Amino acid sequence: MAKMKAAQITKAGGDFEIVEREIPQPGPGQVRIRVQACGVCHSEVFVKEGGWPGLEYPRVPGHEIAGVIDAVGSGVTQWKTGQRVGVGWHGGQDGTCLVSYDGGYQEYMVAPVEAVARMPESLDVAEAAPLLCAGVTTFNALRHSGALPSDLVAVQGIGGLGHLGVQFAHKFGYEVAAIGRGPSGAALAKKLGAHVYIDSAATDAAAELQKRGGARAIVATAPSGKAMSSLIDGLGPNGTMMVVGATTEPIQVAPSQLITNMRRLHGWASGVPADSEDTLKFAELTGVRPMIERYPLEKAAEAYARMMSGRAEFRVVLTMER
Numbered sequence: 001m002a003k004m005k006a007a008q009i010t011k012a013g014g015d016f017e018i019v020e021r022e023i024p025q026p027g028p029g030q031v032r033i034r035v036q037a038c039g040v041c042h043s044e045v046f047v048k049e050g051g052w053p054g055l056e057y058p059r060v061p062g063h064e065i066a067g068v069i070d071a072v073g074s075g076v077t078q079w080k081t082g083q084r085v086g087v088g089w090h091g092g093q094d095g096t097c098l099v100s101y102d103g104g105y106q107e108y109m110v111a112p113v114e115a116v117a118r119m120p121e122s123l124d125v126a127e128a129a130p131l132l133c134a135g136v137t138t139f140n141a142l143r144h145s146g147a148l149p150s151d152l153v154a155v156q157g158i159g160g161l162g163h164l165g166v167q168f169a170h171k172f173g174y175e176v177a178a179i180g181r182g183p184s185g186a187a188l189a190k191k192l193g194a195h196v197y198i199d200s201a202a203t204d205a206a207a208e209l210q211k212r213g214g215a216r217a218i219v220a221t222a223p224s225g226k227a228m229s230s231l232i233d234g235l236g237p238n239g240t241m242m243v244v245g246a247t248t249e250p251i252q253v254a255p256s257q258l259i260t261n262m263r264r265l266h267g268w269a270s271g272v273p274a275d276s277e278d279t280l281k282f283a284e285l286t287g288v289r290p291m292i293e294r295y296p297l298e299k300a301a302e303a304y305a306r307m308m309s310g311r312a313e314f315r316v317v318l319t320m321e322r
Helices: 042-048 125-132 134-143 162-171 183-192 205-211 225-229 255-262 273-286 297-309
Strands: 003-009 016-022 030-040 065-072 084-087 108-112 116-118 152-156 175-180 196-199 215-220 235-243 264-267 292-296 315-319
Touching: 003 297, 016 297, 030 084, 030 125, 030 297, 042 297, 065 108, 065 125, 084 125, 116 273, 125 134, 125 273, 125 292, 125 315, 134 162, 134 215, 134 273, 152 162, 152 205, 162 175, 162 183, 162 215, 162 273, 175 183, 175 205, 183 196, 196 205, 205 235, 235 255, 255 264, 292 297, 297 315
Parallel strands: 152 175, 152 215, 175 196, 215 235, 235 264, 292 315
Antiparallel strands: 003 016, 030 065, 030 108, 030 315, 065 084, 084 116
């Protein structure tokens, strides 16, 4: 049987191991994808360190997958070999996610047809991969926030999620306020399309938003419950905070803060393949692209460590060099 390389975890808390595996065969209702690139997302911690119910090992992580279909299983009629596709976190309408089966840290993978999204021909695979998690999360949060073109929209954090959120917000036609800590983020925020940069370490960011009439939406990407709590009063009438930065820290808010001006807190996670296709098409049309650092598959451990360090600029991507 033909072999491929894969980066697997053999047990919760274990190290990455580069191994040879047999190239998998797609079953009924599945396609096999020749992986060309796979983003390294913080959510891989569920596989790397464990904690996801029912997770079995060994397991290959990876849910920001860009590649080409090279085989289809029986009963598959909507997909053909040679099509460029992506696979994100969503793994099926039954609630399956990509923690439930082997992902994209390997040269070939098998996915159910329900998980597959079409990828435009012009997108670079390494740039497309992060759009299938970080991209669709921020894109979807913005378009479901209730904000309309010309409304004030704030993006809290200019990291792996936030640097995409600022770009999408700008292309949606919002008045964009980027919120970061320290003056160093100002130049990048403006480059990404922010109309104003608010340094939350030097000023009251909520008060700054209120000086501009209050935000119709705040997309909270930095995983800090304290930082999110401090921004509630920056929402304007009927304003919504879209929470996408995952943290176990509580968001502290008094009922009166929400009742006044009828504000809302709304958690948001990723999207289904149709949302991924919308994200990829929008990025293709508008020029939204992630800032990435590329690593070969053989350096999966180094790539993961770089992502976890918080120093990556801004998404880490594994590429399959053949």
